[in-house]
């Protein structure tokens with residue numbers, strides 16, 4: 001694989017990424033070296049999906065060129081290599097979040113991970129009703145009157161699966177409201193989370209507001225009543241060092257494509273032992289021990305949840321991605337992206353007629369900022385920025401209830417990553433200040 | 444293609460003017476059709492109300508929120524519709540759709556589309572076609588309600604905003620029955 005020699009020089013330096021460091025990192029990302037509408041591409045949509053370094057592209061290519069075969073079956077050499085690559089990838093990605101390999105289930109993405117847990121819990125409810133499984137299953141089962149608690153700021157991926165689980169089991173879905181600034185109202189959480197609560201699911205960091213959830217407090221509230229905790233780490237895993245076991249959550253999910261990895265691969269983390277207690281969701285090949293015409297015995301996790309041929313090349317790609325991230329250092333990436341997030345927040349706040357969503361500048365936020373341009377629809381904002389080579393996300397960002405709460409139907413979001421310089425942010429801010437004049441509002 | 448070709452002055456003017464917006468309460472609902480359309484991608488919404496008398500469009504008014512393209516397009520549609528027969532309005536909707544789907548190969552005909560011909564630049568931005576189409580799909584839905592039997596010249600063709608999600612749009616936001 002290609003080694004970016006300059007990168008070694010960057011890594012030899014103490015913490016933090018300077019713009020010069022970032023320019024060296026950028027060399028690894030072919031997609032960033034393009035002109036868009038005749039302008040240098042300023043990619044500020046990593047919150048939606050990140051660009052990929054050559055290191056990842058080549059790891060996947062190398063896998064296909066030298067190891068490709070079906071995993072966990074077959075006795076030939078390629079099958080052995082493929083199985084090793086697949087399970088090594090699991091070990092690598094598990095270590096990235098301080099988990100054990102058997103606590104890590106491959107999924108297609110974060111959405112698939114949350115659906116998997118919700119459906120497994122739904123299956124537990126059916127098993128319990130039909131007298132299948134023991135005490136463990138009965139504990140996991142939801143019944144009418146039980147409650148599932150989410151928050152008002154969730155991505156639809158961490159809302160709709162719970163709506164459906166509530167529907168299937170007769171449980172009630174409740175939500176922790178946010179205040180006008182978008183902060184979770186913890187006193188409401190305290191009121192809501194009670195003995196009837198079976199699941200508490202929330203985003204570690206908001207994909208719209210950039211705010212970080214009070215994980216410790218929410219976990220304690222859930223533990224007090226014996227509820228399961230599900231963490232949507234989709235926007236935190238790419239940006240900060242993450243030790244899932246020490247956060248003491250039961251389940252967590254994230255997507256590879258947002259953290260330099262390929263599409264089609266994501267992770268479901270489940271606390272040791274808990275995954276083995278859950279009924280499977282997808283059934284079929286690769287997840288069984290004994291099968292008769294009448295019934296089947298299921299393997300323990302993670303295979304229990306990995307029916308059928310798995311995204312092996314993508315898993316290898318994701319492992320390469322976390323190696324790349326670890327190579328630079330998650331502390332360093334976190335520090336750098338936090339600086340960019342603050343620069344975004346400050347710059348946006350300083351532009352007349354543009355309202356920053358989420359924590360005010362100076363308060364904790366990750367490297368993204370969504371905002372409302374008074375008098376100009378987000379779609380038009382995005383189109384204007386695109387004409388200047390700046391890529392941002394527009395719309396409701398899969399968080400309609402949050403936007404409704406904030407009195408908006410859509411917003412614009414700029415999200416930075418390790419390959420963005422402060423110049424990128426400044427170029428974006430300069431472009432943003434041209435939006436209202438262009439559309440003739442606020443004159 | 445430059446941004447100016449997309450956001451022509453006439454489009455920005457219409458987006459601010461919003462001609463025909465506002466739905467006053469009505470007493471008679473005879474010969475009136477109303478359709479609500481939603482763009483699930485960005486949350487843009489529009490309700491279009493069409494009143495037809497003796498096969499002629501008496502009024503087309505709308506209420507909605509959205510981007511400059513969708514608002515301008517609704518404003519232009521309002522101006523265009525009021526002089527037409529129901530059958531002609533359907534024909535204009537078809538012509539407008541064809542222009543927007545042409546990926547820049549069909550020029551807008553001001554004779555046929557009035558100010559809406561200026562939206563031809565949208566056809567080069569596939570992501571924005573639905574914005575421009577939203578009000579027109581709603582108008583189509585409204586017409587269908589008034590004149591299921593009346594020949595609008597559209598046969599059985601289903602309304603369609605020019606993208607894959609329209610079937611979904613219509614499911615999410617069925618026309619008012």
Ligand SMILES: Cc1ncc(COP(=O)(O)O)c(C=O)c1O
Pocket residue numbers: 047048109110111112155157158203205206207232234235255398
């Ligand atoms: C907070 C959050 N949760 C869940 C998701 C869903 O991720 P994916 O579409 O990769 O499944 C996203 C991605 O947009 C997200 O930002």
